Amino acid sequence: MRNSKVADWTLVFTQRSLSPASSTLGPHCLDSNVMKASKFRENFWCPQFLSTIGYDSIIQHLNEGRKNCKEFEDFLKERAMIEEKYGKDLINLCRKKPCGQNETNTMKRALEVFKQQIDNVGQSHLQLAQTLREEARKMEEFKEKQKIQRKKIEVLMDNMHKQKQLQYKKTMEAKKIYEQKCKDKDEAEQAVHRSANIATPKQQEKLFVKLATSKTAAEDSDKTYLLSINLLEKIREDWQDEHSKACEFFEIQECERINYFRNALWQHMNQLSLQCVISDEMFEEVRKSLEMCSIERDIDYFVAQRRTGQVPPAPILYENFYNSQKNPVPGRNPGPNVGRRGPPPIPQNVSDDDDYSLVTECNIISNQYQQN
Numbered sequence: 416m417r418n419s420k421v422a423d424w425t426l427v428f429t430q431r432s433l434s435p436a437s438s439t440l441g442p443h444c445l446d447s448n449v450m451k452a453s454k455f456r457e458n459f460w461c462p463q464f465l466s467t468i469g470y471d472s473i474i475q476h477l478n479e480g481r482k483n484c485k486e487f488e489d490f491l492k493e494r495a496m497i498e499e500k501y502g503k504d505l506i507n508l509c510r511k512k513p514c515g516q517n518e519t520n521t522m523k524r525a526l527e528v529f530k531q532q533i534d535n536v537g538q539s540h541l542q543l544a545q546t547l548r549e550e551a552r553k554m555e556e557f558k559e560k561q562k563i564q565r566k567k568i569e570v571l572m573d574n575m576h577k578q579k580q581l582q583y584k585k586t587m588e589a590k591k592i593y594e595q596k597c598k599d600k601d602e603a604e605q606a607v608h609r610s611a612n613i614a615t616p617k618q619q620e621k622l623f624v625k626l627a628t629s630k631t632a633a634e635d636s637d638k639t640y641l642l643s644i645n646l647l648e649k650i651r652e653d654w655q656d657e658h659s660k661a662c663e664f665f666e667i668q669e670c671e672r673i674n675y676f677r678n679a680l681w682q683h684m685n686q687l688s689l690q691c692v693i694s695d696e697m698f699e700e701v702r703k704s705l706e707m708c709s710i711e712r713d714i715d716y717f718v719a720q721r722r723t724g725q726v727p728p729a730p731i732l733y734e735n736f737y738n739s740q741k742n743p744v745p746g747r748n749p750g751p752n753v754g755r756r757g758p759p760p761i762p763q764n765v766s767d768d769d770d771y772s773l774v775t776e777c778n779i780i781s782n783q784y785q786q787n
Contacts (some may be wrong), residue, residue: 455662455669461703465583466652467576470658473665477565478674484558487676499544506536520716521708528704532697539693546686550679557675561668568661575654578748582650586643593633593640598627 459469515526603626610622 453663455666455667456659459662465580470572470576470661473662474569477665477669480669480676481558483563484554484672484676487553487679488554488558491547491554495544495547495551498506498540498547502537502540502544505540506534509534509537519720520713522713525701525704525708529701532701535697539690539697543686543690547683550683550686554675554679557672561672564668565665568664570652570662572657574658577648579647579650579654582647586640586647587671589636589640589643593636596629596633596636600626600633 455473459473461468498627509530513521514530518526524597599732603622607622
């Protein structure tokens with residue numbers, strides 16, 4: 416019956432281990448619909464030209480995900496330390512602590528199997544500790560791999576942000592200069608119109624020169640401003656394109672991280688379940704050895720090894736002290752002195768006096784005294 420239960424549990428464990436979360440979808444194996452997702456690209460923009468709030472929100476989330484992986488990595492390492500300590504404690508318990516060392520025959524063999532299997536359980540926990548450390552190492556490698564991949568995108572995007580901000584600043588300065596030059600040209604034109612009838616020819620010539628200079632400056636600033644606008648637009652388009660690609664990349668990377676994290680946790684549960692199965696199989700060996708333990712055989716074995724004889728001691732008979740003095744038997748052991756005296760002998764002649772002797776010789780002497 417126990418074997419069937421172990422088999423059933425092993426079957427359940429195998430079915431759970433082969434679930435889609437751990438086998439069909441392994442690490443880095445994502446559904447095609449997930450790989451084509453574009454939710455990041457569609458939902459992390461901001462109307463403000465220089466704002467990076469959408470990008471910053473994604474980066475913050477990715478950093479939190481990396482932190483979560485690090486926490487799980489540390490959790491596995493701590494669990495490995497616990498398993499290692501528990502395994503060593505079990506092994507030391509089996510090897511140093513006596514447990515029924517004076518038992519014999521079948522019970523002795525059952526205890527030997529018991530201690531050996533407990534030692535095996537300890538060894539399996541040491542193996543589990545090593546497996547958990549390996550899983551922690553894989554998590555660390557995955558985390559660092561994603562970090563390196565992200566670093567390239569982050570450096571590119573940081574440069575794009577700096578270029579956009581720098582060009583925006585230059586464009587705003589060019590715009591400010593352009594507007595000021597336009598105002599200077601307008602003022603020069605107004606000055607020419609105002610002094611058309613009152614200014615001297617020499618003054619008008621100066622005003623026309625100033626007007627021409629302001630028009631040239633306005634045209635030059637207009638060209639500079641337009642070039643800055645075009646360059647800023649080119650940088651904006653490049654930034655927008657790179658931002659879209661970065662969002663797609665970060666979304667795919669986050670999907671991979673969640674998938675890997677989920678599978679790692681699932682694998683961890685499989686390892687713990689397998690440890691339970693292994694321990695139960697070892698305990699089953701102990702139960703089998705106990706089934707072979709025979710009470711009757713152990714009793715017969717003890718009797719055969721330690722028996723002292725089949726004849727019990729003879730009873731010790733009562734011996735009257737006075738009879739032993741009259742009829743001593745040479746060479747007879749009177750036996751141990753008992754703790755109580757036996758009943759007195761029955762007197763042959765009982766006198767009416769209060770004082771009398773129970774011994775025959777004493778009665779004779781008393782009769783002779785009375786006759787005299």
